[in-house]
Amino acid sequence: MSTEKNADPLEIVAALEKVLDREKTPIPLHEPRFAGNEWNYVRDCLDTNFVSSVGKYVDEFEEKLAEFTGVRRAVAVVNGTAALYLCLKLAGVTSGDEVLVPALTFVATSNAVCYCGAVPHFVDSDLATLGIDPKKLETYLAKITEWKDGFPCNQATGRPIRAVVAMHTFGHPVDLDPLLEVCRKYRLELIEDAAESLGSYYKNIHTGNFGKLASLSFNGNKIVTTGGGGAILTNDEELARQAKHISTTARMTHQWDFIHDCVGYNFRMPNINAALGCAQLEQLNGFLKSKRALAEKYRQAFAPLSGIAFFREPSYAKSNYWLNTLILDKGDTEMRDSIISETNRRGMLTRPAWVLMNRLPMFQSCPHMDLSAAEDLEQRIINIPSSARLGEEL
Known part of the structure; x- marks a missing residue:
């Protein structure tokens, strides 16, 4: 008994x-906890009229965020879902692809995949981390994939499996080294959904440094908030440039003319939100x-x-x-x-x-x-x- x-x-x-x-x-x-310069920085935005997507705090917030996390570039956007969507898009996920995502996650992870026209393919969790189980995933992929044109495809659907999204559940990092091995073996792009893990480290390296791109969230319930907001993290300068460009309606630099070279998105974080974020990062x-x-x-x-x-x-x-x-x-x-x-x-x-x-x-x-x-x-x-x-x- x-x-x-x-x-x-x-x-x-x-x-x-x-x-x-x-x-x-x-x-x-x-x-949220507001015990620093939040009032001063937001008041400065109001006093100078720089409350929208242009202003010094956006650049400062991106710089401080990159410095804290150790990535080369951070691009601030309107929310974490928009950040993850752009991460997937810049990683090459397109309509008809499948993307491996944990079944145990917030709905935004799956929604972002669908925004790309792709299909979420749900995978299991590791009891020790609450995130994706790399060993179980590798065994599963060996059974259900076949190679076509150099990429793994789901035998049951015929769709290519393009990427895997590692969501760091409640701030606890996924076991990334074995997951990276699975990604290399199956030519999968690793995207980190680091929405909950600002200030978390995997083997002394901040989350967001392991995948091609990563997303953060600064919603009101996150450890640092900008009211609403998110960011893309990457160590690839060209991807960072593209992220900043397409998140700003893909407008080409010109003194007065409106020239856009591709379909873009009005996803840039407003200066007044970034001001709040700068004050929050000082207290992180x-x-x-x-x-x-x-x-x-x-x-x-x-x-x-x-x-x-x-x-x-x-x-x-x-x-x-x-x-x-x-x-x-x-x-x-x-x-x-x-x-x-x-x-x-x-x-x-x-x-x-x-x-x-x-x-x-x-x-x-x-x-x-x-x-x-x-x-x-x-x-x-x-x-x-x-x-x-x-x-x-x-």
Whole structure:
């Protein structure tokens, strides 16, 4: 007979209350922190009338972002989805291609593939990282692909498989070295969906440096926010030039004339948003320190409990702990939902993981591999309050 003890919802709620300041409810899942030069820089935009896509803060934000992440170039755009779409487009993804994406991800990852006219092909997760499982993916590709014109094709659909999108789930880096080996073996372009991983490192190198291109998000719930916004990261100067050009309606430089040399996009980040981002980047190291302090406090609070564990960064990584995560020992949606219901009732805003992409109505006909690990995680994940301010005094 098994002696394994199930998770106790009341013990879990009590552990959360022990860490969090219960006098300040509701406690959001993740809220922005404005404690620096935000007012000064935004006021400067208003005072000078430079509030749109032209202004000094856009260039400064891109430069500071590239410096922090260690990439050669960063191109600021209106949001993370637009950034990922342009990454895929610049990597050569076209209509009729298939792109390998995790089933366990936010819907924007799959949407961006569809914007290219391509088809998402859903792959499984690694229980140790919450991201793509490279070993399982390699085994799967060996079974389902055939080579045509020098590229791997899905035998069942006849479509070429062009790229793989590695999404760093909740800020925890995918195991990139073996995934890069799979990409080399099957001639796949690696795109990093680093929307959640600003401040996260794989073997001491910041995420976004491993694929041909990477995307970031600066939505209001991210570790650094510009209100709305995103960025493309790349170490390829020519791709950066193209990204900046097509995201600015592909307009050629001219003093007054409107000459556009290809179909472009009005995707450039406004100066007033970039101003907010510059102030946020000045505080990023403090945010990261606070978030790691909060993660450690959670780890200690949940260590004595049975039936549940606090998810910790993989051994090779340093995570930003964007969204702190609890993992039930057993897949039990009823238990998961009872915990989420009770914590929300008490003003601590928790949530489950996303519904798996292959179960959403618009993606149900898309190809997918065995998704047993992702299906298991979907039933066991609970995200808990993770705002930087919660770790400031710990």
